[in-house]
Amino acid sequence: MQRGFDIAVIGGGVVGLAILRRFAMSGLSCVLLERGADILSGASKGNSGLLHTGFDAPAGSLELACIRAGYAEYIDIRGRLNLPLVKSSALVVAWSEEERTKLAGIVAKAHANGVEDVRPVESDELRRLEPRLSPAAKAAVLVPGEHIIDPWSAPLAYAHQALAHGAVILRDAEVTGGEFAQGAWRLASKAGPVSARAVINAAGNFGDLVEAIARPPPFTITPRRGQFVVFDKPASQLVTAIILPVPSDRTKGVVLFRTAYGNLAIGPTAEDVPEREVAATDTATLERLKARALEMAPSLSGIGVSAIYAGLRPATEHKDYVIEALPGRSWITVGGIRSTGLTASLGIARHVAGLYASHFGALPSQPDPIWTPVPNLTEERPRPYMQGGEIACHCERVTRGEIERALEGPLPAGDLGGLRRRTRAMMGRCQGFSCSAHVEKLFREKTRGAA
Template sequence: MSKLPLLLKSAHNNGVTGAHLISREDLLRREPHLNPAAMGAMAIPGESVVDPWLTPVTLAHKAWRHGAKIMRDCKVLGGHREKGSYWLLKTSKGPIKSRLVINCAGLQGDKVEAINQPSPFGIHPRKGQFAVFDQSAGSLLQSIILPVPSERTKGVLVFPSVYGNIVVGPTAEDQTARENPQVHQKVIDELIAFAQFVVPELAEHPVVATYAGLRPATQMKDYHFILDKNRGWVTVGGIRSTGLSNCLAIARRVVKSISTSQSHITYPEQSPKIIRIADDTVEMDGMSYRITHPLARLGFANKRAKL
């Protein structure tokens, strides 16, 4: 509780002026199923939840509709600058020629950065494990419950998904491997116990799924935004979970950094419609996308069952 005023001041300094402190009584009035030992909170009205898979896939789909070419399963193997005019990238699907390269390679960001310069940052993969409760628990929570963050991590959240499940996670476990994060039952048991401490009635509802992901942490907390205009290279690296909510703002900054004349461009909003849900696939405008995120796959499966 003693840290909340400082966090509130930081939020206001960052433009989140709607944030405000609330009493224990107000907190439990809003979330009556929380542990009654709760002492108070900082409320952030603008906080919301999204589908972590459908959001980036929809953005990629809209880019495709505007003329972007998307090459999947295409690994960047190297590259060099040709006579100061364009980049020639070597990939597993052949060479790519471009005047501008944007390195937003996530977990491989430092390796891709080495194509242009010795990378000023190193990727230290940080694993997050999650547990998902059955939709029967959906009425127990309406808000994202976030603990007071530490210097290293935002902490473990208990939050409602867009599909009506309650989710607990992520953990923050540093590792060396950059792929195939494993779920460990001991950690999942600890997450479940924490969720049941925050919302005691969760003990009456089963866990229906678990999963793990990796975020591209570096030796610093901040994002790495590097502009090498002379060589036609922009780096957006070390962006962890907040990249999901900040992606459009990051994109605007990239556009403004490379050409001020382009910064005013807007595109008509064309919301793609999901026209079919079948097994683990959705379709938008005739394009099929395989659902790869466990939470989205579970949500769409439940939605299809209801339909």
């Protein structure tokens, strides 16, 4: 494939897809290169699915600005893209007297960050808000604007909207090198060469390796692993708010949160690992997470574990995101988007579009947006099974029609993992005991055994 594009985005995670969407909707010709068999197969695969207000982000940081802008745009467009928003609020809970002394500082910082509805909550109110939380919870800070979204449908919607505006998404297209000559990039990829006037590096955990194509990378990625344990659906009745830890220098606390799919999860851990690609769990950590969840919400005892997973966040030696334009090289770096990427991605895309406009030329006049609503996966909005149909995955109530549709269209699931992420099939308590053979058959029929 040898085509000239205005923009080539490297990386099909939530950040790359939001950037692709922004430029495609601005009328530029865009291509995205993803190394995996499907989009969202790297850092974006294993996050918590939370919409952050930025109340605890570093003051004055680019990260905070992108979170705030991303949050606002998500709320603005979610209705037109059929994206979920489970209004939950968050509570930063103090479990010791020492932690309690830090709550006032958290409120002050939130206010300074422009999140003004954040307020302290004393123990009586905390009991009222979360009666099933352990009595060891002393006091808290309430963050009314933190909510639960879902990690898959938003980036999938961004991808579809970009495609509707003419973008091209190449999968199994790892970028292996590139040359900049006569004002254009010629990238070598496993899907063939691609040429573009400007390149945007949104390669996540491979960001520094990709950056080396343009310059000695100004950052090094040390993937930070986060493990999660997901409890079965009855557990989601035990807490309402996202239960956040009080940050400390010594220990990194974990979050107890409902998921948009009606489960309760605990995680993530924060472990620096050398591995960029495979996010592995380990039994001892999973047992600790499970035990910690039971300490926080004792009524969890007796409720089974549905799923375990881990994600890798692209952490760098820098505290803030590394987003900058290299005017002489027609290159924009988007690196070190650690753990707030899902919320911030739309804000990052706006910021990158601004960098492009000031360094590489004005964006064309914007055509009317085409809206591409995605299938809803969450219980708080109507799901396809409610209209009837043949259920293929019983635990998650996924219809056969949903699975067939996820294997069709302009961006069909690239592998079984992509199919799971798009539909939730095989993600429930039985983990495919009942349905995996049937789902595999549907997948093989549609992809003619290309699995």
